[in-house]
Amino acid sequence: MGSVCLSSKAALKSGCGLVTAFVPKCGYEIVQIAFSEAMVLTDENEKVLSNINYNFEPDAIGIGMGIGQDVLTEKAFYHFLLNNKTNLVVDADGLNILSKNKKWFSLLPPKTILTPHKKELERLIGTWQSEEEKLEKIIQFSLEHDLVVVVKGAPTLVIFHSEIYQNTTGNQALATAGSGDVLTGIITSLLAQNYDPKNAAILGVYLHGLTADIAAPEMSHQAFVASDIIGYLGKAFLSLEN
Ligand SMILES: NC(=O)C1=CN([C@@H]2O[C@H](COP(=O)(O)OP(=O)(O)OC[C@H]3O[C@@H](n4cnc5c(N)ncnc54)[C@H](O)[C@@H]3O)[C@@H](O)[C@H]2O)[C@@H](O)CC1
Numbered sequence: 001m002g003s004v005c006l007s008s009k010a011a012l013k014s015g016c017g018l019v020t021a022f023v024p025k026c027g028y029e030i031v032q033i034a035f036s037e038a039m040v041l042t043d044e045n046e047k048v049l050s051n052i053n054y055n056f057e058p059d060a061i062g063i064g065m066g067i068g069q070d071v072l073t074e075k076a077f078y079h080f081l082l083n084n085k086t087n088l089v090v091d092a093d094g095l096n097i098l099s100k101n102k103k104w105f106s107l108l109p110p111k112t113i114l115t116p117h118k119k120e121l122e123r124l125i126g127t128w129q130s131e132e133e134k135l136e137k138i139i140q141f142s143l144e145h146d147l148v149v150v151v152k153g154a155p156t157l158v159i160f161h162s163e164i165y166q167n168t169t170g171n172q173a174l175a176t177a178g179s180g181d182v183l184t185g186i187i188t189s190l191l192a193q194n195y196d197p198k199n200a201a202i203l204g205v206y207l208h209g210l211t212a213d214i215a216a217p218e219m220s221h222q223a224f225v226a227s228d229i230i231g232y233l234g235k236a237f238l239s240l241e242n
């Protein structure tokens, strides 16, 4: 549930106006207490997502953080993809479920943003023997399914069709639990604010890293945790204006 709190808070503190978290019943109090600014809708199931539905049209959706891979959730994810037309960011176990059902790539809206770390990427596109082969496979994957791929790492790359953007911010302070969940919240928020998916990914990755560059000299790499990324977003946005 922590990953949902982190990505919801990151989204609201990246400038979108409203955030609704969709969680199993067990998550209702947790999210509302952890982050009262988020609205919370619950699944009918106590423990896992079994039926993803809501009666409003979000501007963007981020899905996958903390959702696990229960068979009920896989089925719910499939039905969600069948009906969804909203701009989408898929992360974490959302990526892992896609990797187990590769035919579902065709259900993703155009320019859907995927945010795999190295292991999630391997599950999506298979293994590679060199950096060149890895990039070729991702470009092929992006062209074939019209996807924006955020290749998380040091440095992070954003790949869209045959375009490769290398991020210039960030440091080892980001190697901490939940920092990817926060990144998904930031990118989803920018997508909801009408940034083109490629630019939402590029700007989101840049801001995410920038928080660590600003914070590390003030609080060390060791003591920096995912919530600090959220805490330093304001300074990161302000530094863009200089
Ligand atoms: N506070 C929370 O609630 C958190 C929840 N999280 C959720 O936990 C679930 C599992 O996420 P994980 O990413 O931990 O699990 P994964 O199973 O996707 O990745 C874990 C394994 O992948 C490999 N791996 C991960 N990153 C790698 C890298 N950069 N290079 C090489 N190998 C790597 C390692 O073998 C590791 O054991 C997700 O749904 C995620 O959203 C995590 O994001 C952590 C924080």
Ligand SMILES: Nc1ncnc2c1ncn2[C@@H]1O[C@H](COP(=O)(O)OP(=O)(O)O)[C@@H](O)[C@H]1O
Binding pocket: 092, 117, 152, 153, 154, 155, 156, 170, 171, 172, 173, 174, 175, 176, 177, 178, 179, 180, 181, 182, 183
């Ligand atoms: N040494 C590093 N330098 C820069 N960024 C890093 C480093 N290690 C990890 N990161 C960043 O931290 C984030 C980790 O994401 P992820 O593995 O999904 O974390 P989690 O699932 O715990 O939220 C990615 O954005 C990655 O680029």
Ligand SMILES: [Mg+2]
Binding pocket: 091, 092, 117, 180, 181
């Ligand atoms: Mg992650």
